[in-house]
Amino acid sequence: MRNLEIVIIGGGLAGLTAGIHLSKKGISVTIIEKNDFPKHKVCGEYVSNEVLSYFDYLDIQLSDLKPTTITKLLFSTTDGTSINTKLPLGGFGISRYELDFYLYKKAIANGCKIIIEEVEEVTFNNEKFAITTSQGTILNSDFVIGAFGKRSTIDIKLNRNFIKQKSPWLAVKGHYSGEFPSDLVGLYNFKGGYCGVSKVEKNIINICYLAEYKEFKKYKNINDFQNLVVKKNPHLNKIFENSKLLFEKPLTISQISFEEKLAVENHILMIGDTAGLIHPLCGNGMAMAIHSAKLVSEVLIDFSNNELKTRTELEKKYNKVWNFNFKKRLKTGRLLANIILKPKLSVALMRIIILFPFLLKTIIKKTHGKPF
Template identity: 65%
Template sequence: MDVSKGITIVGGGLAGLTAAIHLSKIGLKVILIEKNEYPKHKVCGEYISNEIVPYLDWLSLDISELNPTQISKLEFSTADGKMIHCDLPLGGFGVSRYALDAFLYQKAVQNGCEIIQDNVDAIVFENDVFTVYTSNNRKFVSGIVIGAYGKRSNIDQKLKREFVGKKSDWLAVKAHYSVGFPDDLVGLHNFEGGYCGVSKVENNVVNICYLASYASFKKYKNIEDFQSQIVVKNPHLKEIFETSKMLFETPLTISQVSFDKKKLIESHILMIGDTAGLIHPLCGNGMAMAIHSAKILSELIEKRCNNEIKSREKLENSYLCEWNSNFKNRLRMGRFLAFILQKHKASVFLMKIMIKFPKLLPIIIKRTHGQLVTMND
């Protein structure tokens, strides 16, 4: 592995930009290839657990510049409106991807990262070196390639990743709204066939993002019909949508969202963020996990550069161990909770238990969140 050839990161979302900032901070040459311009809205819950704040501080990222909301409470309701509340064990903050990705992009550029706006057509690994080919007939040679291109991409198809061949039954919808909503609260509301997260981001804007099963959505002509017929059957969501004004011309959508297990390493490409594994939005922790995964891999790459890790094989094995240690159980819990809440009788039973034993909900939250992410140094 010729690390002197630098590192190419494919994808410039949360995980990719964070890895670029980290690796450039420790003096490595980084090229990041991203197909979109900044800033850009993305389908996302836009709540970040405070577990990654110490790491952001180490990266010299002062998120307070974006005026995020400080979130400390959770409300959760079933489809019929039964509600429970609790304090979030670590709390978090709300900030839009529109603002945050642009902020991280600027920091990466300041750190000396080369950021290329282009589409990646192919990634070839030969003789222990990667060559990345783009749509604009450019090629980049590097010792390490990091995959950070999101939930689903044509790259996944070319790599013949297993999850791509399986039909995914999930659709995600997101928009920003003007509506009265507490600054310190994140709402998670169940409806038939899905879940909806509600929380405030910067500038007094409320982000509403929901995940719906294709089976429940396909009966309706469009998003508006689905929301009016299904989503607002939850009385809490009904009140929110009836008193809100959408700030987007149309909602953003993503189809074929897959929560199946993904291989962490494909053809020696090291995956981070949603490219490596996606936690159910009902756990509210995807953004923090994406940032944390960038930290884990970046620290291991530094050890490889310092020859503490002696080979590519040991780097890959170390990353697999670290990922499983930090995320495997959390992802499993997310899949389990999603399965339970999709079953009406099971979700009602779970709600009754949590109402009777209110301390149970914070325990469940802890199972899908991590500890404070501190630096080794």
């Protein structure tokens, strides 16, 4: 068995899960995260139940966090026309604040070393990585896992293709108190975007929406945009009018790219949003991040056990399993977004789904995986 040193850049959902998996197998793991824990993040905070058996394997006790149980989906066009369906697998609602903090403590208990610093440079020479932080810390490792999120200064330094063009998307998220069914995830279309609503732990409503920047910039601030655009959907108007923001102000993130990314770049193994970001309307981003952590951990464990002989063989295997599990889902997500964000096409799709309700479940299955 080879003794490996692994550095994971990014202590979010994917990075922490990979750290837990690898350390469970006795592999030395250091996770570098730029932010302290716990921390709120812009996220839909709905997780498909496809992850449950894997979490059991990692001894992650979700029941300790008291997530909501979600079994239904409501989809609405801009004018409020809606359709309901049962989710084939179902899922649960949990905030990133609670889940990431739980995983952080689990990773430490497993023996992972966690450094709260920002990575400034990653170089690869003679089969070894050197990772330098802004505080001057230098780490050496055999492999680096990239889990640094949707968009990072590391992407710029790696000159990744998607980073060369501006993305037209921004996202806004807030936690609210109010009334909303605990077993429902709602997806509501509005001009230039769509909004997901569901409950997380402690009876909190998570409202997170994605908007085209060209529409958003027409307004002075988030409140104006919500009042004059988002609330044009009557369902969203009712939700916002009967809810109270629990944050001092909503969280925002801009320059969100849904362009294709490579799963391996400069020999860094990318996972989660760093490897590919599915449109939030598909409701599967968190499960995909967790699944990608499993995939990268398994190929590294195979390498450690000499089942994969070379770095080239390992990278080829990881590319293969990543594409097999996610490439079609990401493509379907981009196609759905292009349809839903065009009002006429969105209405036409809704009419077809009303006539043939089974199509909605088919679409859900196309963007979700099986239990793993």
